[in-house]
Amino acid sequence: MGKRRGRFCWMCGRRRANERFSGRGRHDNVCKDCARQGKQARVVAQAVRDMEQVTNTDGIIRRKHRAFVERLLEHPDEGVREAARQHLEIDRQVRAYYRELGRLERAREEVDILQSRLRFAHETLRKRHGLDQTPVPPPRVWDDDDIPF
Numbered sequence: 668m669g670k671r672r673g674r675f676c677w678m679c680g681r682r683r684a685n686e687r688f689s690g691r692g693r694h695d696n697v698c699k700d701c702a703r704q705g706k707q708a709r710v711v712a713q714a715v716r717d718m719e720q721v722t723n724t725d726g727i728i729r730r731k732h733r734a735f736v737e738r739l740l741e742h743p744d745e746g747v748r749e750a751a752r753q754h755l756e757i758d759r760q761v762r763a764y765y766r767e768l769g770r771l772e773r774a775r776e777e778v779d780i781l782q783s784r785l786r787f788a789h790e791t792l793r794k795r796h797g798l799d800q801t802p803v804p805p806p807r808v809w810d811d812d813d814i815p816f
């Protein structure tokens with residue numbers, strides 16, 4: 668295995684042949700095609716890349732970098748502002764989803780606790796009334812399908 672041919676263009680995310688890059692600007696790894704798109708496209712791509720670096724694979728922006736993304740809402744370039752709006756919107760939706768999921772999990776745990784209390788009360792009452800010879804039917808609280816979430 669030798670060294671991989673070509674260079675990586677961070678703007679289009681491709682590894683391309685050396686001929687696709689201009690000789691100058693060794694530290695600016697942008698292919699000729701992307702370089703032709705101009706400064707504005709590069710500014711947007713750079714900002715998007717920066718935002719992606721502070722966003723996890725679920726789409727959640729790490730808290731300490733949130734202010735950075737929010738500042739981009741005021742960026743002079745509309746493309747950057749739009750990308751920032753999208754990142755923040757996805758972040759908002761994914762966080763809301765996780766909050767809701769947590770709420771439902773806690774509700775489910777409460778249902779389990781209530782079911783076991785009901786079972787205990789049921790058994791206690793049956794014993795008290797001398798009905799403990801017959802098997803206690805399983806408590807009927809809710810089927811999964813009946814639970815309203």
Ligand SMILES: [Zn+2]
Pocket residue numbers: 676677678679680681697698699700701702
């Ligand atoms: Zn490129």
